[in-house]
Amino acid sequence: MQKKKEYLNSYLNQETLIERYYQMLLKNPENKDYYNQKILKAKALRKDIELKISEVGDETLCELLFQKYVFGKTLEEISYIINYSKRHTERLHIKALEKFNM
Numbered sequence: 001m002q003k004k005k006e007y008l009n010s011y012l013n014q015e016t017l018i019e020r021y022y023q024m025l026l027k028n029p030e031n032k033d034y035y036n037q038k039i040l041k042a043k044a045l046r047k048d049i050e051l052k053i054s055e056v057g058d059e060t061l062c063e064l065l066f067q068k069y070v071f072g073k074t075l076e077e078i079s080y081i082i083n084y085s086k087r088h089t090e091r092l093h094i095k096a097l098e099k100f101n102m
Contacts, residue, residue, distance in 0.1 A: 004097050008069035011049045014042040052101060061096035064089065 018039055025035040053065045060082055067078045079089035 001094075001097050004100050004102060007102055008049060008053075008065065008100070011046055011069050012072050014046045018042045055101065056096060056099045058096075058099070061092060061099060064092055065096050065100065068093070 021035045021038045021042070025032060025039075028035070050066075050070065053062055053069070056062050056065060063082060064078055067073045067081055068075065073081070075089050075093060076086050079086045082089065082092075084092065
């Protein structure tokens with residue numbers, strides 16, 4: 001389950017990388033192809049994560065995963081969004097990770 005969390009957490013890391021590569025592209029336009037390739041790779045990983053989250057099947061579990069790993073919200077914040085207690089949201093998080101396929 002830890003590998004799944006790391007994979008999902010990489011979504012927000014890719015966003016940071018994309019921003020950095022855009023900045024590097026502005027500073028070093030001579031390396032345009034290199035940075036564009038890195039940007040495309042990071043965007044592809046993000047798209048892959050979004051697709052795999054949507055394949056979990058259960059609407060609530062999908063929403064939980066999107067909120068946590070795509071939007072970076074805490075489980076407490078998510079519990080208000082999906083209208084469950086924090087403890088139940090924690091249980092749903094475990095269930096969502098179990099259903100998530102890498």
